[in-house]
Amino acid sequence: MSTESLIDVPLIDHHCHGVAPHDQQWEEFEDGLSEAFAPAPEGTTHWDKPIGLSIRGRCAPVLDLEKFCTPEAYMERRLDLGADEVNRRFMRASGLEAVLIDSGNNPERLLDVPGMAEVSDCAAHEVVRLESIAEAVASKGSSAAGFADDFDAALRLAATNAVGLKSILAYRATLVVELTPPSGAEVAAAAGRWLAEVEKTGTARITDPVLERYLVWTGIELARERGFPIQFHIGVGDPDITLNRCDPSHLTPFFIATEPLGVNFTLLHCYPFHREAGLLSENFPHVYFDVGFVLNWVGPSYARILGEALELVPFTKQLYSSDAYAHAELYYLGALRFRMALKSHLDRWIHEDECTAADADRIVEFISRQNSRRIYPLPGASA
Amino acid sequence: MSTESLIDVPLIDHHCHGVAPHDQQWEEFEDGLSEAFAPAPEGTTHWDKPIGLSIRGRCAPVLDLEKFCTPEAYMERRLDLGADEVNRRFMRASGLEAVLIDSGNNPERLLDVPGMAEVSDCAAHEVVRLESIAEAVASKGSSAAGFADDFDAALRLAATNAVGLKSILAYRATLVVELTPPSGAEVAAAAGRWLAEVEKTGTARITDPVLERYLVWTGIELARERGFPIQFHIGVGDPDITLNRCDPSHLTPFFIATEPLGVNFTLLHCYPFHREAGLLSENFPHVYFDVGFVLNWVGPSYARILGEALELVPFTKQLYSSDAYAHAELYYLGALRFRMALKSHLDRWIHEDECTAADADRIVEFISRQNSRRIYPLPGASA
């Protein structure tokens, strides 16, 4: 971090997506500043948000612009430099040790894992999204009786070089579902219904609770074999989310059931349930969490969120992620905000005699990368 | 704001009630310092609350008293000056551009809309409460078959000079209800049951989910025609509220359904669900929110609440309100706390290079009045 006197431990960004390799025009870029499915109300712009301030204030200098330039000047410069140079600058200024890429969300418009390694000049690994594999299986054609095996085989193939799995159950059957393993007959019946619908509509979007339960428990089997953690989307997201159905405490019986299995689970984002996530991470040795995505989006309010995330959880159970998608700015801001937030709290702790400088360094190491090294099977890493 | 060096943009208080025009004695005034339906426990007083400190500390000087005078001295002076002078002083010291009055809660003991305009020396407009109109229709006499049309006609008449509608669904069928439009037959059946009960008991209090759904969807029709937003009570209230049933995220399917309709919704108060409300306002272009009422009542803790309310929401989607009722002090304190809170955060943002002074001014304008101007059909206003 050359321009800020900040914590400089290289970070493992354990949950992000690929950057967009193409030049984005005004509308596409602005769309990416909101989780809404719609443009900003008439007469307003998504730039009038905390993340808009962050881009104008914190990212502009990385593109050789004055701080707080106008959005128009920012976009003009961004296009002048070109996506590749912009991506390269932000990714390399992020100070990353590794990026773990969720490959299941619009991969066709984003850089792939090797591309991310190259542009970021750091290690890059894949995390496979369970639902994407299931939807690909259904799209290619399967059968009621064969779906279970087809999915299992496709998942194993897709995960050949992966380091983890991800579930977006929160968006689909939601966390309210009773997350127990379904019987083979139940899976076949549910698969039959779904495949018929896929054939009829031409669209494969998995939401069936039985199938979702099957995906997660098949993932658990593979995770046990390969030493993968399984990521769960929690809390904050786009309009598809019903927040009260994404409270991670709905997963308590599931965590009780899975505690003996030797598989770790990571709760992603979590806001506004990051306190619940912290408590679950305290209560269950196989549960971890982060608030990464939110530190980006809340801009000037970053410190409060991480402060709350630090309250109850062991220092050994919190992770770093940016959840960045498409815009290279978001990887950079995620890392920057995380460092600023952690530094602000630990500086206070040291100043108020709540810990020593050595304790603070240890905490930084844990959350920045050691905890991820411990639970992900990263080639060459040792915690 | 003569006595504080604060943000001086005139505010649109988009949700409040009328002030009490009569002199309030000790007991009546103290009752108004709590949402409880009962007196404070024996040996205690409602003055021993954050709002009590605010009145003694911040309001006393407006009545020419020493800061932190006793409650007894405060009430004596209040009665000496008389309600009209007290109301006039506080309302005119509040720095308001307009007050939007919910006319549906005990209007008989409060100033009406023209009265509020006069005492406040600012514009005043009416917001019509759906449930009050329905209960008046039932009290006057209607019929199972005729209720739907009777309510529609009464609402249109009541809303002749209004600028918005309000629903207290949260207190009645609660936000857990599936908020879809009911069929005419369902409405007639539910109306028949309710009207029979009204006749038997002599009391009209609407709680039936079918009728509540009808009220909201009839309100939506009128709102489309007239450009009204519809306000929803959310979260914190009196003992009638069950908080977990007033989480605004229960409305997510409703917001998905209403997004194409061109009607805006405003979520009122929201605490302790203001983060949920902020996220909904981010996700849906037609959703807005405020935390007004709470800034009043938490006294010295005002800054934290607004800080949380600023986290995730676009600056174009938050509103100001006081939710003040009866006591003129509450309009004044609402405005004061809002200004103090916004100033404290924006001063920090400027100081920490999170925004420019011009950005801060723009944010102040948005939340103080421009957002309300944009979504309410205020005569003569342009956003």
Next chain:
Amino acid sequence: MSTESLIDVPLIDHHCHGVAPHDQQWEEFEDGLSEAFAPAPEGTTHWDKPIGLSIRGRCAPVLDLEKFCTPEAYMERRLDLGADEVNRRFMRASGLEAVLIDSGNNPERLLDVPGMAEVSDCAAHEVVRLESIAEAVASKGSSAAGFADDFDAALRLAATNAVGLKSILAYRATLVVELTPPSGAEVAAAAGRWLAEVEKTGTARITDPVLERYLVWTGIELARERGFPIQFHIGVGDPDITLNRCDPSHLTPFFIATEPLGVNFTLLHCYPFHREAGLLSENFPHVYFDVGFVLNWVGPSYARILGEALELVPFTKQLYSSDAYAHAELYYLGALRFRMALKSHLDRWIHEDECTAADADRIVEFISRQNSRRIYPLPGASA
């Protein structure tokens, strides 16, 4: 408080357990630093938590150690001094007026009430846990028809010298249960089923909703006679808890029903629902709450939690507790964090002209002990 310039009003710790009178070795002590049922993940230790920092930083000097000594040095010294001396030092440094001991959680390994009075050099009183009494009745042998009376008699006997009752409904039938009094026939039927199970399994653990409802309502009868408050576990706990089922707002209908009865209820811990608890305490004259346990466990984040707990509640409705169990450090840290937190907020309030020093003193007295004196029938105390 000799080593800190802090609020020195003696505290009533209205909810705690006994200290462990025996020397604890490394593993037992470390286990007590987490609510988890399992050891920390391999390669980590429960010392790497906020509470670990607090013990090393704040407790070490009480044992004549350097601040921030290693856990190993701390444990060695603790064993050198012996449990009795350690307990004596921490308890007497806590500045307590009285401890109210929940006698229902593993009393066989903890000091009893007279023992706590002696080691703490302050008054000690008992709070009887409803579920423990019921489980003892079932273990000794009862009958379907006789259980109701047997429990009633056993509770009265157990409560002879008590000052309050406690329910852990949150852990068992959870707060989602409709908490109305069951009929005698319902109780007999449920008791019959449970007693058969106890006989079969040899284990008595009460979870039946009907029986839990009977326990609470039998407790209410006794509480009316004896002037007891009834404590409810709320929110944060060990892995047995499903947080969303422990939101105190589930109890709203119960509080509406019990408001006329003259019995007070105290909501314990409450995090992350302390705002909900504060609002219930504001809405209902017979509801009180604390966040005691959490101030301990969050270490350096103590101030934020108490800050949120002070937002909406009357100063006359919040209580102090440590919820300390076994480790004498936790009583001491509970008191220390409470004093630090309250002081930090009130100092700011005075500095920012939100209250006078006399107001602050009054608030300290209320929360530290006067509120507990008012609602518990403490011998010799007058509020």
